[in-house]
Amino acid sequence: MGSNSLAQRDIASVMHPYTNLKKHLDVGPVVITHGDGVYLYGADGSALLDGAAGQWCSSLGYGKANERIAKVAHDALIDLPYSHIFRHQTHRSVIELSERLLALAPVPMSKVMLQCSGSEANDTAVKMAWYYWASRDQPQRRKMISRMGSYHGSTCASLSLTGNTDYYRGFGLPLPGFLKVSGLNHYRSGLPGESEDEFSTRLARELEDLIQAEGPDTIAAFFADPVQGNAGALPPPRGYFEKVQKILRKYEILFVADEVICGFGRVGEWWGSQRYGLEPDIITAAKGLSSAMQPISAVIVNEKVFSGIAAESDKLGSFIHGFTYAGHPVTTAVTNEVLKIYEERDIVGHVQSLEPQFLGILDSFRDHPMIGNVSGVGLLGGLEMVMDRADKTAFPKTFGLAPKIEAAARRHGVLIRVIADRLVFAPPLVITPDELAILAAGARKALDDVHATL
Ligand SMILES: Cc1ncc(COP(=O)(O)O)c(C=O)c1O
Incomplete structure (x- = not known):
């Protein structure tokens, strides 16, 4: 089944949460077909590093690594569905x-x-x-x-x-x-x-x-x-x-x-x-x-x-x-x-071991002309975006900051969320140091792209 027909069927049948439903009829969905590790794959062939762990939740990431859990679900469905x-x-x-x-x-x-x-x-x-x-x-x-x-x-x-x-x-x-x-x-x-x-x-x-x-x-x-x-x-x-x-x-x-x-x-x-x-x-x-x-x-x-x-x-x-x-x-x-x-897997220990690198990444954004402030803990962090750092001028709602940043990030292969003028990172907890660096590079390119349009 091609991505187009899936997209058409979605428009014809699915009602999406926290979505402009009228606009959705025009722009259609982003179809995700599968995941592996910290990556999600789109029907259009894109590979996206999921910097948001879905909705702050896919801590173990996606794909084959979770086979053991699939087996447990399979057995449970047979024993007592x-x-x-x-x-x-x-x-x-x-x-x-x-x-x-x-x-x-x-x-x-x-x-x-x-x-x-x-x-x-x-x-x-x-x-x-x-x-x-x-x-x-x-x-x-x-x-x-x-x-x-x-x-x-x-x-x-x-x-x-x-x-x-x-x-x-x-x-x-x-x-x-x-x-x-x-x-x-x-x-x-x-x-x-x-x-x-x-x-x-x-x-x-x-x-x-x-x-x-x-x-x-x-x-x-x-x-x-x-x-x-x-x-x-x-x-x-x-x-x-x-x-x-x-x-x-x-x-x-x-x-x-x-x-x-x-x-x-x-x-x-x-x-x-x-x-x-x-x-x-x-x-x-x-x-x-x-x-x-x-x-x-x-x-x-x-x-x-x-x-x-x-x-x-x-x-x-x-x-x-x-x-x-x-x-x-x-x-x-x-x-x-x-x-x-x-x-x-000592997932808590893993997060602790990544925290210094993660906080270092957040800090590294302080030099970006669109970033007014950064904060974070563990593997949860945010960058406050401003029009003007000197007087903390926020972007007007009409600017469409969130869709612009999120779309630019997608073009650079990373999924990130923007909430209330803040670019948020919450990657799967199994992310590696190299993948964290890829996420940071994608986010920076997205900021650069949008900054270049100001
Ligand atoms: C802090 C917090 N509480 C509650 C909820 C609601 O959870 P759900 O979407 O599973 O109903 C969310 C969802 O994002 C959340 O972030």
């Missing part, structure tokens, strides 16, 4: 995966509830927080606080947690009681002469002011991703989480760490929580959890939260929440195998 975990029923691989996640958790945790996507995991965490506070005779604690710039998902509650007003348009969201505080871009939002530490103090004060204005006994939980991935890979400013956690503890607000991007090695530790000293009550995880080979996410809760939810479920007769495919036996078997491979 489906079995639900509703109403006390269970199976071996869901138990093994839950045990494995509890053993890996960055802080002592009590139970794991599996879902099928990051959005579902965050929606579940919202409902769990409501149950928890109801069990503590504080049902009025319903409000959620999250941060501008953070993406938490696409379902109604997780989108309400998401701090991006563009995403609410047309949906009448966010839901009431989903409050926001500022994001973490010190380069953009820091005051003149303000240190990172002072910036963190100001952000923490903003959080406390909001809690006091709303009434501490109305706030259920605070959601944060350790590194703000969808704000363009922004690590927290110095001292941020220390100050924020002090406030959360003071007002007994539950802390939900959204580890959907950061978990499973991306930031050079198993968890972002380890890297930044987070002590969450609830962790949500997805993406790298299964190297995106199966749709799975996890909500991991501590004993305090679990015992509250358990008491409430007893009172109401059940924890009335769940999805048909949650804890799917094929999905959990594959995920168990992926996690075994992470350990065998």
Whole structure:
């Protein structure tokens, strides 16, 4: 089947997420046929080094190297192609995966509830927080606080947690009681002469002011991703989480760490929580959890939260929440195998060994006339692009920075993402030093191409 006919069939049948659907009818799709290592291959014969690991998730890369996982999926499909975990029923691989996640958790945790996507995991965490506070005779604690710039998902509650007003348009969201505080871009939002530490103090004060204005006994939980991935890979400013956690503890607000991007090695530790000293009550995880080979996410809760939810479920007769495919036996078997491979290959150690080179690459872009700032950790980094470095002038929306950079990068054989004026790197964690250098060279050529048009 030629690429043209696939493209035509796509236009005739497929509706794509986060896509201008009308424009898609004119421009058509980019057809990917297969992958190998860190490369994806297009139907037009192009080979593209995937600098975004798909959607920050294909940690083990593509192709033959994953044959062992394919065998596990094959066997699981024959042994037990489906079995639900509703109403006390269970199976071996869901138990093994839950045990494995509890053993890996960055802080002592009590139970794991599996879902099928990051959005579902965050929606579940919202409902769990409501149950928890109801069990503590504080049902009025319903409000959620999250941060501008953070993406938490696409379902109604997780989108309400998401701090991006563009995403609410047309949906009448966010839901009431989903409050926001500022994001973490010190380069953009820091005051003149303000240190990172002072910036963190100001952000923490903003959080406390909001809690006091709303009434501490109305706030259920605070959601944060350790590194703000969808704000363009922004690590927290110095001292941020220390100050924020002090406030959360003071007002007994539950802390939900959204580890959907950061978990499973991306930031050079198993968890972002380890890297930044987070002590969450609830962790949500997805993406790298299964190297995106199966749709799975996890909500991991501590004993305090679990015992509250358990008491409430007893009172109401059940924890009335769940999805048909949650804890799917094929999905959990594959995920168990992926996690075994992470350990065998010491994927976290591999990321740690690459981090100095990766941070060096990010630093090397500081000389580029379009780059105003760089930041990164592990194998997650971003370059802030500006029209004018002297006064940090941002590109106007009409310039179309993201499509221009992404298309130029493609011409130079690399896939990168541009989010909110930031060029983001999140390659598969199995990338080699040579491949990192190829990725950096492709990104630089893309920047040069676009700069030459200014
Ligand atoms: C930090 C974070 N949380 C949640 C999500 C939502 O995950 P999903 O797309 O699997 O629903 C994403 C997706 O990019 C994410 O980056």
